[in-house]
Amino acid sequence: FIPVISIDIPSGLHTDTGEVLGTAIRARYTLCLGLWKLGLLQEQALDYVGKTELIDFDIPEVDIQAVLGKMPEIQRITFPKALSVLGSPGGIPSKFPSFSLFSRSLITHKYKEGSLLLICGSQRYAGAAILTALGARASGVGMLSIAVPESLKFLLISHLPEAIVIGCPETNTGVITKLVLPNNMDINKFDAIACGPGLTTEVNSVIYQVLESKIPLLMDADALNILANILGLSLLTNRQVPSILTPHLGEFRRLFINISEDRIASVQTAAKETGAIILLKGARTVISNSKGKTWVNPESTSALARGGSGDILTGLLGGLITKVAYYNISLEDMVTTAVWWHSQAAILAANERRELGVDGITLANYLTQVICK
Structure with a gap:
């Protein structure tokens, strides 16, 4: 040709x-x-x-x-090179974090590496909880707590023995009815919360609880569906601390009805309306904050078109945002870094394994290789 x-x-x-x-x-x-x-x-x-x-x-x-x-504020994510800005060919330097073992301080400890609360899973979608937790593990988060239905507690412990697994009350169908933390745990003492994968849309009270928290909150999957169909966006816009939404296109359309064919403009509008950082997943993942600053990932792969990929990203990003204060890196830089690492791990895995689609466990394993380069 x-x-x-x-x-x-x-x-x-x-x-x-x-x-x-x-x-x-x-x-x-x-x-x-x-x-x-x-x-x-x-x-x-x-x-x-x-x-x-x-x-x-x-x-x-x-x-x-x-x-x-x-100057336009739309950027193409590149790593580890400087970001290439639309309208500014030379790009602007951006500090991307490196969390390999060798870059950590010798006197760090687990609480300085972040404390994350994951809320995920149901009997029907137990795998989503495991994959989300494996994504968080790959981030290097110091303390990982996972809230799941009581019936899934020992399953999660068998896959992540280092995590604190919290068994919550559940329905007869294995869905969390209420987030109940141990007596020595305060939801606002975590550095961040990530919730949604595998929860089902029956956990309204749980989503309401986390929306009332005073710490950064990442919402994905069923958390977004509940927000769109039941609770409404007003609870999100009233939060005084950072919120991150990570919808795919279907979830995005349920949240924001009046969207255009211009994905970038639609994400910018949604971020301004909610005050949240919006991460619209896809072949060209678009990220925007409430001030209109926007990033686009120019590299992706169809290998991510497989169930579980989004769960891995939720866990990875949840773990990274716990580190914002400790590493003095902006929340937006953490979000763009997670997107870049996620896509690069999938590209590397697909190329080395000659696979059309990369499964979640393999993706989590390749994340470690990408992060520690």
């Missing part, structure tokens, strides 16, 4: 949305000139743009600001 190279953007694609305007060129490579075009970062353009690269010819920032009014 003849390789096709497009200059700036493949002909026929909308510059901002990536929409195909009738007929479009399918390029193997796209060489973007000067400034990144939003359309290149949209999922619907992926089949047409191929591998993208920015050709920097030193457009002065003063000229960019004269046209746009300010």
Whole structure:
């Protein structure tokens, strides 16, 4: 075949949305000139743009600001190199953390490496609890506590003997009815909470409990469905501490009904409306905070299109956000780092194992290799 190279953007694609305007060129490579075009970062353009690269010819920032009014705040995640900013070809340095054993202080201890409370799992979705916990383990979190239905307690202990596993009251069908912590535990003494995978949509009271907490909260899967269908977004917007939502497209549509084909703009709007950091999963994962600063992961793999991938990400990200204060790294940097490591672990696993889809346990194991590089 003849390789096709497009200059700036493949002909026929909308510059901002990536929409195909009738007929479009399918390029193997796209060489973007000067400034990144939003359309290149949209999922619907992926089949047409191929591998993208920015050709920097030193457009002065003063000229960019004269046209746009300010420098764009949309960034492509890269690691460990500097972030490449749309509109700023040189990029800006960003401090990405390295949590390999050798980078830790010799006098650190388990509480300085973060304390995370996971709330996940049900009899029907016991695997989700295990995978979420394995993702958290890969983050290097110092103290991991896992709240599950009482009937799953010993199953979780068998997979993660180092964790504190909290058995909670459950229904006849194995769903948590209430979050009950041991007497010496205060929910607000954890550094972060991550909840949702495998809970089912019957745990309204549990989600209400965590929304009232005074610590950073990560919500995924069924926690998002309960928020969308039962509790409403007002409980989220009233929180005075950071919240992170990690929906896939279906969950995102349930949460935010009026969304456009422009994923980036939709995520930015959702983040501003809720005050939360929104992480929309997909082939081009988009992250935005309430101030409109946005990141796009330019590298992913279809190997993540397998059940359990999102559970691993929830655990990994939950573990990383417990470290924000101790490592003096911004919450947004932790979120982008988790997304990058997650995708890179899947790419590495798929390439080495020659697999079309990477299972959750393998993904968790490869996370360690990526993190400790």
